[in-house]
Amino acid sequence: MRIRFHIASQILEAEAAPGDGLLELAGRAGFQINLPCGKAGRCGSCRVKVSGGTVLEDGRRIVAETPMWVRSCHTSVVEGDLRVEVPLSAVVRPKDGAPVEDDASNLFPDGLPMTVPMGVPAVGDPPSFGIAADLGTTGVTVALLDLRSGKLRGTASGWNRQLAVADNVLSRIAYTAGSPERVAELQKMAVVQSINPLTERLCATHGVGLRQIKACVIAGNTVMAHLAAGEAVGAIGQYPFTPPYLELPSRTAGELGLAASPEADVWFCPAISGYLGGDISAGFLDCALDEAHGCILFIDAGTNAEILLRLPDGTIHACSTPAGPALEGCGLRCGSSAVAGAVNHLLPGHDGSQWELSVIGDAPPQSICASAYIELMAEIRRRGWVDSFGRLQADRIPPGVGCHGEAASANGIRVGADLLVEEADIALILQAKAAVQAGIAVLLDVAGITAGQIDEVLLAGALGEHLDLAAAIRIGLFPDLPAARYRRVGNASLKGAVRCLLDAPAARGLRERVRRVNVVELKTQDSFNDLYIDGLSLP
Amino acid sequence: MAQIEELYNAILKGNRKIVQEQVQAAVAGGMSPQEILFESMVPAIREIGDRFSRGQAFVPEMLIGARAMQAGVQILQPLMDKAGMKSLGKVAIGTVKGDLHDIGKNLVAMMVKSAGYEVIDLGVDVPVEKFEDCVKNSNVDVLMLSALLTTTMPYMKTVVDHLKGQGLKCRILIGGAPVTQAYCNQIGADGYSPDANQALGLVEGFFQKAS
Known part of the structure; x- marks a missing residue:
C-alpha cells in the first residue's frame, strides 16, 4: 500500500x-x-x-x-x-536528508593560522587531512582541512540523526537512562549516521581518501560529545548537572566507527560545565575571549542559550539559559529552522493586506523561521496589533489578515495562503526571549555593570546569521546598544574546532583557559525568576 | 461582600503596582483580608487559569498575573496570620530531587494558599527523606510533587513508592511539563493536574470528600 x-x-x-x-x-x-x-x-x-x-x-x-x-x-x-x-x-526540517556542502569561503575572512596541527605527518608521509565537526543537537557540520597547508577544503552540513529518537538533549538523556544498548544506539547515530556521510561527501568532492584523514576534532554540547564517545549521560540530566567528563579522553576513529584512518586520534573540545559544553569552549577559543580587550558579551542562542560575559579585568562569567526550541523554529505552528523554503524576513505591508517577505533559497514559502517571527513581533507591536502580553488585538488588525487560530478560541495572523502565526507561537517566542534576557541581566548583575558598559556583543550560531538586529533589540531579546557594537561571528563552535585541529598546543591548553570561567547557575540566583517574568512581556 | 473591579482587572493585566495600591486602599478602608482575597483576587487568578485551560491564555500571562497577585498576597498574609485565619487543611509541596524549577510550583503553592489551605513549601531539589519527614512530622493531608524535566520525573515514582511503602496515608498529587495522567496511573500517585488551576481543584475535591 x-x-x-x-x-x-x-x-x-x-x-x-x-x-x-x-x-x-x-x-x-x-x-x-x-x-x-x-x-x-x-x-x-x-x-x-x-x-x-x-x-x-x-x-x-x-x-x-x-x-x-x-x-x-x-x-x-x-x-x-x-x-x-x-x-x-x-x-523537523533542519536540512534535507542529504549532506549539503556549504560556502566555506567566508568562514575565516582573516585567514587561518596553523602552528602544529594534530596528527602531524612524518616527513615523507603522503598528504594528510583532518576533520573538525560541530556536533549540534539538531544540525551537524563537518570541515575538511589539509593538515600540511592548513587550508580549509570545504564544509558540509546535515542533521543529527538522533532526532529520530528525540529533538532535545533531555529526552535523549531520558531515553538512554540505564541502558548501555541505547547509549550505543545513539553513539552510532551521531558518528556513523550523522558525521560520516558529511565526511564522505567532502572527501568525494575534494578527491581525498578516507584513510588520509589522520586527526579529528569534535565540538559539541556535553550530552552530544558524551554520546558520540559512547559515554552514559544520566548525570547531566539532574542538578547539579555534573557530566562524567569535562575532558573526554581521546579515542581513535576505529574505536568510534568514525570514517577516517582507523588509528586517527579523535579529540573532544573540553567542556566548561554540564551546560556549557565543548561547543562553547570552541567558541571561546575562536573569539579568543580571554585575550580580547574591554567588556564583551558572547551569545549563542539556541534551545539552550549560552551567554558569556568578559569584563575588562579578564574575569569571565557564564551561564546557560533554557530558551526552549522556539529560537530554532521548533514547536511553532508553521515554524522551522533556517532551511530552503523558510520565510526569514516578514513584514506586513502598509495597508496590512500585502506581505513583504523573503524566502531562503528562492523557493515558495513553506515555513517561517525564528528570525521572521522576531521581525514580525517587533513590527506588529509597533503598530499596536499586539499588546504587551503578546495577545493579538483583533480590532486593530486589518480585515483579511486577522483570523482564528487552530484552537478557534485564540487569534492568529494569516501570512500568505498556507502560513499562520498564532498567539501560542508568540507566547513561545516570548518565553525564549525572557530566558535570554534574564540570563544576560543576571550576568550583568553578578558583574555589577550595566548593559551600556558592554563594548562588543558577539552573536554566534544560526539565529545570529539571519536575525534583524533592530527587531531583536526592540522586542528585548538583546541589549539596546548601537548596531556597531554587534558582530555576528557565525558558527563559532565549528571555527573553534578547526582552530584546535590546526593548533594542537592551543587545543591542549584550552581546558586550562576555560577553567577560569565563573559558571553562574541561574536557577540558584534569587533574581532570575523575577527577571524572567519581567522578560515575558513585549516592551 | 463586593468585588473591587480595579483590583480584579489589575491582576488580569499583571500590574503589580496597581494591585498593591488597591490592596492597601482596601485594607485602609476597613475591608477584611479574606474579603479582598476571596472576592477580588482569587476570582481573577482563576479567570486567567480558566482561560489558560481553554487555550485562550498562555504561559506569559499566567506567570505575570500570578506575580501581580503574589504582590497583593504579600500585604495580606501578615494580616491574616495575625488574625489566626482558620486553615481548611494542610498541604506540602516541593520540586523533586535533581530539579531546580520552581515557577510552576510557586504558582500552585500560591493558588492553594490563597484558597485557604496551609501550605508548607519544601522548595526545590527535595530528596525523598525530606518529603517523608514532612509528611510524618507535620501531619500533612496532601503532598504535591513537581518536576519539569523528563530526566527528573522518574524521581516522583521513588517518592510515591517510598511513602506508600511505609503505609503513609497522605494523598500524593503530581504535576509539571512532562507529567501525564498515564504516568500518574503508572506510578500509583493519587492525582495529576496539567495546570495550576486544576491542581487547586484536585486539592479542593480531596478535602471536600474527606470532610
Missing part, C-alpha cells in the same frame, strides 16, 4: 507494509517528525491526521473514514492507501 504525507502544499510518498510505523514511513518518505518527548507518547507534538485507511494506535484499531488525529510515534499502518496530513509544527 501507498502512504501519502501531505505537508503544506507538498506531498511525499512511501511504500508501506502492514505493521510499519508512521515514523519509519516518514523517514522513508524523506522527512523527520518532531519528537520532543522521545517517543514516550506523551506530548502530542507528533500528532498527524490520518484518513482513508486503518491504523493501530497503542494497539487500538482505528478505521479512519474521516480524518482522525493520531500520535505518529505510537501508530502503525494496517491497511489502505492512507492519507496523512502533517502539520508543519510536527516536521
Whole structure:
C-alpha cells in the first residue's frame, strides 16, 4: 500500500507494509517528525491526521473514514492507501536528508593560522587531512582541512540523526537512562549516521581518501560529545548537572566507527560545565575571549542559550539559559529552522493586506523561521496589533489578515495562503526571549555593570546569521546598544574546532583557559525568576 | 461582600503596582483580608487559569498575573496570620530531587494558599527523606510533587513508592511539563493536574470528600 504525507502544499510518498510505523514511513518518505518527548507518547507534538485507511494506535484499531488525529510515534499502518496530513509544527526540517556542502569561503575572512596541527605527518608521509565537526543537537557540520597547508577544503552540513529518537538533549538523556544498548544506539547515530556521510561527501568532492584523514576534532554540547564517545549521560540530566567528563579522553576513529584512518586520534573540545559544553569552549577559543580587550558579551542562542560575559579585568562569567526550541523554529505552528523554503524576513505591508517577505533559497514559502517571527513581533507591536502580553488585538488588525487560530478560541495572523502565526507561537517566542534576557541581566548583575558598559556583543550560531538586529533589540531579546557594537561571528563552535585541529598546543591548553570561567547557575540566583517574568512581556 | 473591579482587572493585566495600591486602599478602608482575597483576587487568578485551560491564555500571562497577585498576597498574609485565619487543611509541596524549577510550583503553592489551605513549601531539589519527614512530622493531608524535566520525573515514582511503602496515608498529587495522567496511573500517585488551576481543584475535591 501507498502512504501519502501531505505537508503544506507538498506531498511525499512511501511504500508501506502492514505493521510499519508512521515514523519509519516518514523517514522513508524523506522527512523527520518532531519528537520532543522521545517517543514516550506523551506530548502530542507528533500528532498527524490520518484518513482513508486503518491504523493501530497503542494497539487500538482505528478505521479512519474521516480524518482522525493520531500520535505518529505510537501508530502503525494496517491497511489502505492512507492519507496523512502533517502539520508543519510536527516536521523537523533542519536540512534535507542529504549532506549539503556549504560556502566555506567566508568562514575565516582573516585567514587561518596553523602552528602544529594534530596528527602531524612524518616527513615523507603522503598528504594528510583532518576533520573538525560541530556536533549540534539538531544540525551537524563537518570541515575538511589539509593538515600540511592548513587550508580549509570545504564544509558540509546535515542533521543529527538522533532526532529520530528525540529533538532535545533531555529526552535523549531520558531515553538512554540505564541502558548501555541505547547509549550505543545513539553513539552510532551521531558518528556513523550523522558525521560520516558529511565526511564522505567532502572527501568525494575534494578527491581525498578516507584513510588520509589522520586527526579529528569534535565540538559539541556535553550530552552530544558524551554520546558520540559512547559515554552514559544520566548525570547531566539532574542538578547539579555534573557530566562524567569535562575532558573526554581521546579515542581513535576505529574505536568510534568514525570514517577516517582507523588509528586517527579523535579529540573532544573540553567542556566548561554540564551546560556549557565543548561547543562553547570552541567558541571561546575562536573569539579568543580571554585575550580580547574591554567588556564583551558572547551569545549563542539556541534551545539552550549560552551567554558569556568578559569584563575588562579578564574575569569571565557564564551561564546557560533554557530558551526552549522556539529560537530554532521548533514547536511553532508553521515554524522551522533556517532551511530552503523558510520565510526569514516578514513584514506586513502598509495597508496590512500585502506581505513583504523573503524566502531562503528562492523557493515558495513553506515555513517561517525564528528570525521572521522576531521581525514580525517587533513590527506588529509597533503598530499596536499586539499588546504587551503578546495577545493579538483583533480590532486593530486589518480585515483579511486577522483570523482564528487552530484552537478557534485564540487569534492568529494569516501570512500568505498556507502560513499562520498564532498567539501560542508568540507566547513561545516570548518565553525564549525572557530566558535570554534574564540570563544576560543576571550576568550583568553578578558583574555589577550595566548593559551600556558592554563594548562588543558577539552573536554566534544560526539565529545570529539571519536575525534583524533592530527587531531583536526592540522586542528585548538583546541589549539596546548601537548596531556597531554587534558582530555576528557565525558558527563559532565549528571555527573553534578547526582552530584546535590546526593548533594542537592551543587545543591542549584550552581546558586550562576555560577553567577560569565563573559558571553562574541561574536557577540558584534569587533574581532570575523575577527577571524572567519581567522578560515575558513585549516592551 | 463586593468585588473591587480595579483590583480584579489589575491582576488580569499583571500590574503589580496597581494591585498593591488597591490592596492597601482596601485594607485602609476597613475591608477584611479574606474579603479582598476571596472576592477580588482569587476570582481573577482563576479567570486567567480558566482561560489558560481553554487555550485562550498562555504561559506569559499566567506567570505575570500570578506575580501581580503574589504582590497583593504579600500585604495580606501578615494580616491574616495575625488574625489566626482558620486553615481548611494542610498541604506540602516541593520540586523533586535533581530539579531546580520552581515557577510552576510557586504558582500552585500560591493558588492553594490563597484558597485557604496551609501550605508548607519544601522548595526545590527535595530528596525523598525530606518529603517523608514532612509528611510524618507535620501531619500533612496532601503532598504535591513537581518536576519539569523528563530526566527528573522518574524521581516522583521513588517518592510515591517510598511513602506508600511505609503505609503513609497522605494523598500524593503530581504535576509539571512532562507529567501525564498515564504516568500518574503508572506510578500509583493519587492525582495529576496539567495546570495550576486544576491542581487547586484536585486539592479542593480531596478535602471536600474527606470532610
